[in-house]
Amino acid sequence: MLEFQYYLPVNLVFGRGKSDIIGEKAAALGKRALLVTGGSSTKRSGLLNKIEVLLQENGVSFCLFDKVTPNPSIITIYEGAALAASEACDVIIGVGGGSSIDAAKGIAFQTVNGGDINDFIFGRKFSAKALPVIAIPTTCGTGSEGNGFAVMTNPETMDKKSLRSNAIVPACSIIDPLLMTTLPKSTLACVGFDALCHNMEGYLSSVAQPLTSIQALEGIRLSAQSLGKVYDDPSDLDSWEQLCLASTLGGMVINTAGVTAPHGMEHPASGLKDLVHGKGLAALTPVIIEESILGAPEKFAVISKLLGGNNEKDCVQKIKELLHRINLVTTLGEQGITQEDVDWMAKNCLKVSAAGINNHPVVFSLDDIKKIYRKAI
Amino acid sequence: MLEFQYYLPVNLVFGRGKSDIIGEKAAALGKRALLVTGGSSTKRSGLLNKIEVLLQENGVSFCLFDKVTPNPSIITIYEGAALAASEACDVIIGVGGGSSIDAAKGIAFQTVNGGDINDFIFGRKFSAKALPVIAIPTTCGTGSEGNGFAVMTNPETMDKKSLRSNAIVPACSIIDPLLMTTLPKSTLACVGFDALCHNMEGYLSSVAQPLTSIQALEGIRLSAQSLGKVYDDPSDLDSWEQLCLASTLGGMVINTAGVTAPHGMEHPASGLKDLVHGKGLAALTPVIIEESILGAPEKFAVISKLLGGNNEKDCVQKIKELLHRINLVTTLGEQGITQEDVDWMAKNCLKVSAAGINNHPVVFSLDDIKKIYRKAI
Numbered sequence: 137m138l139e140f141q142y143y144l145p146v147n148l149v150f151g152r153g154k155s156d157i158i159g160e161k162a163a164a165l166g167k168r169a170l171l172v173t174g175g176s177s178t179k180r181s182g183l184l185n186k187i188e189v190l191l192q193e194n195g196v197s198f199c200l201f202d203k204v205t206p207n208p209s210i211i212t213i214y215e216g217a218a219l220a221a222s223e224a225c226d227v228i229i230g231v232g233g234g235s236s237i238d239a240a241k242g243i244a245f246q247t248v249n250g251g252d253i254n255d256f257i258f259g260r261k262f263s264a265k266a267l268p269v270i271a272i273p274t275t276c277g278t279g280s281e282g283n284g285f286a287v288m289t290n291p292e293t294m295d296k297k298s299l300r301s302n303a304i305v306p307a308c309s310i311i312d313p314l315l316m317t318t319l320p321k322s323t324l325a326c327v328g329f330d331a332l333c334h335n336m337e338g339y340l341s342s343v344a345q346p347l348t349s350i351q352a353l354e355g356i357r358l359s360a361q362s363l364g365k366v367y368d369d370p371s372d373l374d375s376w377e378q379l380c381l382a383s384t385l386g387g388m389v390i391n392t393a394g395v396t397a398p399h400g401m402e403h404p405a406s407g408l409k410d411l412v413h414g415k416g417l418a419a420l421t422p423v424i425i426e427e428s429i430l431g432a433p434e435k436f437a438v439i440s441k442l443l444g445g446n447n448e449k450d451c452v453q454k455i456k457e458l459l460h461r462i463n464l465v466t467t468l469g470e471q472g473i474t475q476e477d478v479d480w481m482a483k484n485c486l487k488v489s490a491a492g493i494n495n496h497p498v499v500f501s502l503d504d505i506k507k508i509y510r511k512a513i
Numbered sequence: 514m515l516e517f518q519y520y521l522p523v524n525l526v527f528g529r530g531k532s533d534i535i536g537e538k539a540a541a542l543g544k545r546a547l548l549v550t551g552g553s554s555t556k557r558s559g560l561l562n563k564i565e566v567l568l569q570e571n572g573v574s575f576c577l578f579d580k581v582t583p584n585p586s587i588i589t590i591y592e593g594a595a596l597a598a599s600e601a602c603d604v605i606i607g608v609g610g611g612s613s614i615d616a617a618k619g620i621a622f623q624t625v626n627g628g629d630i631n632d633f634i635f636g637r638k639f640s641a642k643a644l645p646v647i648a649i650p651t652t653c654g655t656g657s658e659g660n661g662f663a664v665m666t667n668p669e670t671m672d673k674k675s676l677r678s679n680a681i682v683p684a685c686s687i688i689d690p691l692l693m694t695t696l697p698k699s700t701l702a703c704v705g706f707d708a709l710c711h712n713m714e715g716y717l718s719s720v721a722q723p724l725t726s727i728q729a730l731e732g733i734r735l736s737a738q739s740l741g742k743v744y745d746d747p748s749d750l751d752s753w754e755q756l757c758l759a760s761t762l763g764g765m766v767i768n769t770a771g772v773t774a775p776h777g778m779e780h781p782a783s784g785l786k787d788l789v790h791g792k793g794l795a796a797l798t799p800v801i802i803e804e805s806i807l808g809a810p811e812k813f814a815v816i817s818k819l820l821g822g823n824n825e826k827d828c829v830q831k832i833k834e835l836l837h838r839i840n841l842v843t844t845l846g847e848q849g850i851t852q853e854d855v856d857w858m859a860k861n862c863l864k865v866s867a868a869g870i871n872n873h874p875v876v877f878s879l880d881d882i883k884k885i886y887r888k889a890i
Contacts, residue, residue, distance in 0.1 A: 137528070137529060137750075137751075137754070138527065138528065138751075138754045138758070139528030139529070139531070140525070140527050140528065141525065141526050141527070142523070142524075142525040142527075143522075143523070145520075145522035146519070146520070147518075147519075147520040148517070148518065148519040148520070149518050150515065150516060150517050150518070150519075151514075151515065151516030151517065152514060152516070154516070170713060246811040341658045346731065346758055347728075350728065350730075350731045351724075351727065354723065354727045373514075374514075374515075377514070377515045381515070381723055441816075489875075494715070
């Protein structure tokens with residue numbers, strides 16, 4: 137019996153060079169923008185400067201908040217929201233990787249709602265209001281431009297968990313593949329694998345539904361087809377387009393279908409030890425899938441075929457081959473996680489990732505989770 | 514090179530029995546509803562009465578506008594809008610087939626914007642405002658619950674053309690397959706074929722884009738699989754679900770990808786002679802596709818395979834077989850169209866359906882269009 141609800145008011149503008157229309161898009165949404173970005177890459181590339189000029193040309197004033205770091209902290213969100221409020225910003229523009237866009241969303245939400253953002257993250261409070269957000273991704277991984285999630289870490293508890301609200305679905309997302317082509321190979325590998333994981337996990341999720349599954353399958357197909365190609369040849373723009381679209385699709389998919397165990401188990405690790413998210417996923421995903429095939433053999437067969445395999449039995453092997461091709465074979469141990477961290481991570485996983493664990497084709501117990509962490513170290 | 518914009522804020526609630534939550538959904542959107550429906554079937558089935566009770570139980574008052582006829586006229590829209598205004602309605606609920614839902618959308622738009630609605634239909638004026646619409650389809654064909662289109666006919670000019678605005682994308686669409694199961698077989702055949710056409714045309718359209726194409730292919734697959742089954746066995750609820758979903762997908766697809774020649778050429782015919790839309794499509798589609806294969810052989814091969822065929826060469830045959838199975842083999846002549854109507858229809862087609870004709874894999878000239886009409890008579 138088929139039952140679902142679907143609401144995802146994304147507003148996507150996709151194409152080479154489309155970041156040139158940021159000025160008019162911002163002018164349609166506000167008069168004073170808070171530009172949210174990380175410390176350096178958007179400056180170095182000239183993108184930030186270009187955006188500032190385009191905003192001015194379109195009569196949108198702005199102030200800059202460039203303090204976003206990877207795995208953004210709730211403290212950063214509070215700081216940005218205070219600035220947005222004191223500067224009377226009416227639109228928030230996130231430019232950069234997933235961290236910048238998630239921070240922009242968190243700031244857009246916090247500016248309007250105030251109080252302890254953890255109340256909203258853990259579902260004790262609810263709000264449908266936020267400032268409008270414009271997302272301009274410069275990486276093709278999180279898909280944050282395609283959903284109403286903003287992942288942030290609480291430095292007091294090390295909880296890495298997402299704020300989820302339709303209010304922070306970007307009012308406009310400009311996906312410009314030309315902004316991605318200068319990504320360092322190591323970053324590309326991490327974000328591209330993240331995109332693949334979103335699509336695989338959304339497809340595997342027990343709360344998947346027809347609209348998310350067709351997007352997820354297209355996302356798996358596109359990322360499987362393009363990730364290795366752009367890794368080898370960054371001048372292959374057609375493949376960049378495919379990977380960017382796969383990333384946005386992955387973001388859209390998880391908004392409704394959620395993530396499953398790989399993301400669910402990675403968050404405690406990167407919450408605790410500030411891992412690079414894609415590397416954490418690379419260490420965990422093959423181990424987790426090995427323990428999951430029996431829970432949904434047909435779905436793993438479909439995934440495997442899209443990765444070039446034959447059936448569910450070679451799915452893990454195909455994922456390992458892709459990781460090998462993009463030089464992303466790694467373990468949690470290599471990233472600083474030790475056997476002593478396992479108990480905390482496993483407990484934290486059931487705290488911050490209860491939904492993801494529940495959506496997985498095999499619902500792991502606390503002991504299963506510990507066993508997988510140990511194996512991945 | 515891939516470029517697209519995508520924005521379709523549908524809010525779908527899908528599942529057997531879901532129409533029972535109309536009260537709470539309406540209460541979230543307004544205090545006084547205009548209930549828009551046709552003359553009889555929603556009364557006979559008891560659905561209208563059920564909805565009235567649920568609205569009352571949830572503190573939503575309402576007044577009834579039950580004057581919608583097939584191929585709704587602009588006059589009906591004006592009349593409904595006048596009632597909505599005088600009764601101070603703040604939410605419009607469309608219950609019934611595509612005509613009722615399209616009328617509800619038109620009324621929601623006209624109530625707020627006033628003036629000559631043709632200005633908006635023909636793009637001389639623009640508005641992003643309308644009252645919120647709730648759509649409860651009782652047929653699975655138009656997919657109106659999935660888009661921002663409202664087709665209406667101007668009785669002065671016989672122009673049958675859609676108002677298109679994101680403002681009339683329903684704020685909530687409740688797709689309850691249990692509401693469809695009592696459709697007369699002849700109606701089912703017409704609406705089900707309409708749903709298939711939306712998906713085929715959206716897939717064939719030159720302005721198709723990745724998100725619409727994956728939805729369209731799924732819509733073709735689902736309708737091809739389910740239409741014959743529910744026609745044979747109305748108790749097959751799983752197939753009803755598939756057909757309902759295909760219908761909603763078709764509506765979503767055409768919002769962005771548009772329709773092509775079959776819908777483009779059917780509208781002049783049903784604008785002029787008040788045809789049953791699905792019958793008009795049944796007469797025209799095989800003839801049009803025969804003349805179109807060479808424009809997109811790969812796409813017609815994909816469609817053919819989803820219909821059980823082998824390649825583009827048997828696509829028309831597969832469509833004819835489906836029409837035969839659901840007793841919908843017909844000609845325009847059988848529906849009252851004569852050779853004398855051809856010149857007017859062809860000229861009107863280029864007036865009201867310019868976009869659809871342009872999106873088609875083969876862009877037909879006025880003479881081509883006349884030839885096809887003649888063949889379909």
